[in-house]
Every structure is written in structure tokens, then in C-alpha cells.
Amino acid sequence: MSSKYRVKDVGQYLGQEITLKGWLYNKRSSGKLHFLQLRDGSGIIQCVMFKGDVSPEQFELGDKVTQESSIIVTGTVREDKRSPLGYELGVKNLEVLQMAKDYPISPKEHGPEFLMNYRHLWLRSAKQTAILRIRDEIIFAIREYLHKNGFVLADSPILTPAACEGTSTLFETDYFGEKAFLSQSGQLYAEASAMALGRTYCFGPTFRAEKSKTRRHLTEFWMVEPEVAYNDLDDNMDLAEDFIKYIIRQVLTNRAADLKTLERDTSKLQATVEKKFPRIDYTDAIEILHKKGNNTPWGGDIGGDEETLLGEDYDTPIMIHRYPAAIKAFYMKRDPKNPKVVLAVDVIGPEGAGEIIGGSEREADYDALLARLKEQGLDPKGYEWYLDLRRYGSVPHSGFGMGIERMVRWICGLQHVRETIPFPRMMDKIHP
Structure with missing residues (x-):
């Protein structure tokens, strides 16, 4: 189950199809696109899911997946100069190992006492x-x-x-x-x-x-x-x-x-x-x-x-x-x-x-x-x-x-x- 590929190394696989294993850090959607941020401990990469590239079930899963769910994403490494990493992943397949429910730390501001408790x-x-x-x-x-x-x-x-x-x-x-x-x-x-x-x-x-x-x-x-x-x-x-x-x-x-x-x-x-x-x-x-x-x-x-x-x-x-x-x-x-x-x-x-x-x-x-x-x-x-x-x-x-x-x-x-x-x-x- 260990992953051969890590986010920090994706530049070595430009144009190739790879599988990344990690967690959903954040996401946003725009019509026919889901932008899923995957983190694996070595870095964070944006995984772009286009409705025309995946099945309807897969696209719906991309809409439902929640923050800090454990995920496995397969896709093609593409250059993206706007990204801090310099690359993104064009999604071909998304697998959710465990769907996280009500993750307590949201992108909003939290006080230090709350964060230390978590x-x-x-x-x-x-x-x-x-x-x-x-x-x-x-x-x-x-x-x-x-x-x-x-x-x-x-x-x-x-x-x-x-x-x-x-x-x-x-x-x-x-x-x-x-x-x-x-x-x-x-x-x-x-x-x-x-x-x-x-x-x-x-x-x-x-x-x-x-x-x-x-x-x-x-x-x-x-x-x-x-x-x-x-x-x-x-x-x-x-x-x-x-x-x-x-x-x-x-x-x-x-x-x-x-x-x-x-x-x-x-x-x-x-x-x-x-x-x-x-x-x-x-x-x-x-x-x-x-x-x-x-x-x-x-x-x-x-x-x-x-x-x-x-x-x-x-x-x-x-x-x-x-x-x-x-x-x-x-x-x-x-x-x-x-x-x-x-x-x-x-x-x-x-x-x-x-x-x-x-x-x-x-x-x-x-x-x-x-x-x-x-x-x-x-x-x-x-x-x-x-x-x-x-x-x-x-x-x-x-x-x-x-x-x-x-x-x-x-x-x-x-x-x-x-x-x-x-x-x-x-x-x-x-x-x-």
C-alpha cells in the first residue's frame, strides 16, 4: 500500500500518469471542474478534476469528498506556473479510503487554546x-x-x-x-x-x-x-x-x-x-x-x-x-x-x-x-x-x-x- 510517488517529487514525472496517496487539504468547485488539494506530508498539489475526463460517479464523489478525508488520486502530471509547486495533476481517478465527517479545524481563524486542544x-x-x-x-x-x-x-x-x-x-x-x-x-x-x-x-x-x-x-x-x-x-x-x-x-x-x-x-x-x-x-x-x-x-x-x-x-x-x-x-x-x-x-x-x-x-x-x-x-x-x-x-x-x-x-x-x-x-x- 505504500506510495511510490510523493508530491515533492512530481516534477520528475511531467507528462506521466502517477498515483498519489494522501488527504484532502482543501477544495473548491467551478461548474465542470473540481480543484482538490491533496497533501501527503511532503507537500500539497492541486488535482484538477474535469467532468469530461471522469465518470459521473467519480465527479459526484469529487463534489462530496470532505476536508481531511483520506484519498488516492491517479492522474497526469502537468506544468502549472501559477502553482507554488509548479505542477498540478489532471485527475483520471479518485478513490476515498475514509470520508471524514465534521473536521473540527476549518480554514477560518481559530484561537491558540482551541488549536492546542486539537x-x-x-x-x-x-x-x-x-x-x-x-x-x-x-x-x-x-x-x-x-x-x-x-x-x-x-x-x-x-x-x-x-x-x-x-x-x-x-x-x-x-x-x-x-x-x-x-x-x-x-x-x-x-x-x-x-x-x-x-x-x-x-x-x-x-x-x-x-x-x-x-x-x-x-x-x-x-x-x-x-x-x-x-x-x-x-x-x-x-x-x-x-x-x-x-x-x-x-x-x-x-x-x-x-x-x-x-x-x-x-x-x-x-x-x-x-x-x-x-x-x-x-x-x-x-x-x-x-x-x-x-x-x-x-x-x-x-x-x-x-x-x-x-x-x-x-x-x-x-x-x-x-x-x-x-x-x-x-x-x-x-x-x-x-x-x-x-x-x-x-x-x-x-x-x-x-x-x-x-x-x-x-x-x-x-x-x-x-x-x-x-x-x-x-x-x-x-x-x-x-x-x-x-x-x-x-x-x-x-x-x-x-x-x-x-x-x-x-x-x-x-x-x-x-x-x-x-x-x-x-x-x-x-x-x-
Whole structure:
């Protein structure tokens, strides 16, 4: 039953009779003609049914078939310069596998709450399928870049015995009578893998129990986390910049049609590929915020509003580095030139995209790491295995985490992160 032909490939069969299998996306009729839009996940094509080319029963079926009915259409591929695809299908035969009744999502405008309740069906819309194809391209580009550059995938566990990013945002679960948590990050385990493989990465779902309802937050999201032995902060920033540029180039090259469907202005994506990312010290960033009327004190966190202010003067991502040690995680290395700050970096996307990468050089000294654990109220006993990495062959190393949904949101030009993943999980959303 699988189809040999897909909508995206119909140009290869110009003048030939083919069979397409999919669903009715939309239709209109004009006297002796039915214009049936068939979608199959790879694209949408207009299928033109002329009354004189089919039987009366077939033409009546073309009139009765409803939105999102599953259909099989046989016809001849013809050129159509008015079509975004460049082709149409002259219908010879229509078969309806299942006639959909009262499809709840009509072409009219629906509110986000309604659409989220029907997310399992909303995914079928042209915009949502374009987003999913771009997401797929981003993930493929990530894996391709890392593979080409000598990184080895070594996945980290999802169930963990200890916190990575702070205990306040953990989802706790029972693990056969022992307390366990859903992973906030695979980084600590990636560090262990880097000590074995040199260049490694983990890629999987992560969970943050943040009570946040902003357009940038999900409770379940996907993150890729490269880790490199002997890389310092500057190496880490170079890697992050090259990584982002590669992903953008691949999307611009391979998903131009989907970006057009989203009406995405790609000029700033193109600028990202062509220009060097500005690197701004945290202290300088605070001064910039003060000049813009934002009174965040030195030592304060740079949140969403501050990220938007800092990024508004640039058409590329910017890199904010050397954050105060007091607001960053225990594993980040203090700057030897200024122990008040750590060798951390956040990559802030333009157009209000916010943080898309967070990373650092890791603390490689056993005594310093132990002191940081105690300073942040964490029990060293839960991190004995992690401390072992500093006991046996410790080296400078660094890495970062990139949130896939944040990247998808920025590249697609979306207002809310909920559209970047097939079934989003938020504070107030766990269905469907």
C-alpha cells in the first residue's frame, strides 16, 4: 500500500500518469471542474478534476469528498506556473479510503487554546508541517555537523540521582524505593564521555519544572550538548558560532520553500551566516542595559527582557560571556583573572529569540569543584563519580547546550515556542 510517488517529487514525472496517496487539504468547485488539494506530508498539489475526463460517479464523489478525508488520486502530471509547486495533476481517478465527517479545524481563524486542544490535528496544516520539516532539517544538520567534525554520540541517562542545574526545577520520581529525577541536562555525563572519547555529544529530551509561562519555556524539550576535552572558553565560543552558522546554511539551502510558507524574512538568517558574532563581556552588557533604561544591577540575572534589549542592535546572535559566579552553576570554572566571574557564555539570538545556547568551560580542579558544590549547598556524596573525573586525568574542557525548540522558534520566526515541537508540554498543558 505504500506510495511510490510523493508530491515533492512530481516534477520528475511531467507528462506521466502517477498515483498519489494522501488527504484532502482543501477544495473548491467551478461548474465542470473540481480543484482538490491533496497533501501527503511532503507537500500539497492541486488535482484538477474535469467532468469530461471522469465518470459521473467519480465527479459526484469529487463534489462530496470532505476536508481531511483520506484519498488516492491517479492522474497526469502537468506544468502549472501559477502553482507554488509548479505542477498540478489532471485527475483520471479518485478513490476515498475514509470520508471524514465534521473536521473540527476549518480554514477560518481559530484561537491558540482551541488549536492546542486539537494539536493532533493542527499538525496537518501547511504552516505546522513546514515547521516540522524545518525542525527535522535542523536536527539532521546538527548530527551531520558533529559527525563530520569527529564528535561521537554518547547519550546520557534520562533518570538521574542528582541535580545538574539546581534542585528547584527538578521533576522527582520514585526509582524502586530510591529518589530519582528526570534529567535537566545530560552535561555531567557528557563530561565523562569526553574524557573517554575526546569529542562527544548527547542528544535527547530534558525536563525543567520551572513555573514559567513565557513564550520561550517548555517543561519538556530537546537539547544537544557537545563536550570537548582540552577546549577552553574561546574554543567553546568558536565552536558554538560555527555550529549555528552550519545549521542556518543547511536550512536556507534545503528548506527555502518551507521558510516561504511561513513568510519568514530570511535576511537576518543570511546575516548570521555572513557575519562574526559580537562577543560582549557581562559587565559591558550590564552597562549597555543601563544606557537603555534597564536597571539590572551587576550580579543580576539577564532574563528574557534583558536579552531582547541586548540583541535588538544586532542582526546576528551575540555572545555574552563571563557571568558572575554567584548566579551560575557549580561546575563552571572561575576566571583566573577575576574570580568573581565564571568562564560561561550565553548565545542570544536576534529578533527577540532569546538564549539559544548556554555553555562554559568546566571546573577541572578537584578542590575548586568540591568547594563550589559545598558553596551551593549540594551534597558531594551525590557527585562522587563526577569528582572522579577530576581525580583521574583531569584536563581543561568545555561544552554547551543548544535547545532545539529555541532554535526552531528563531529560524521559523515564531512568536511562541509551543509550535516548535509536535506535542508541547507546558505548565498548563499535558493533553493531548
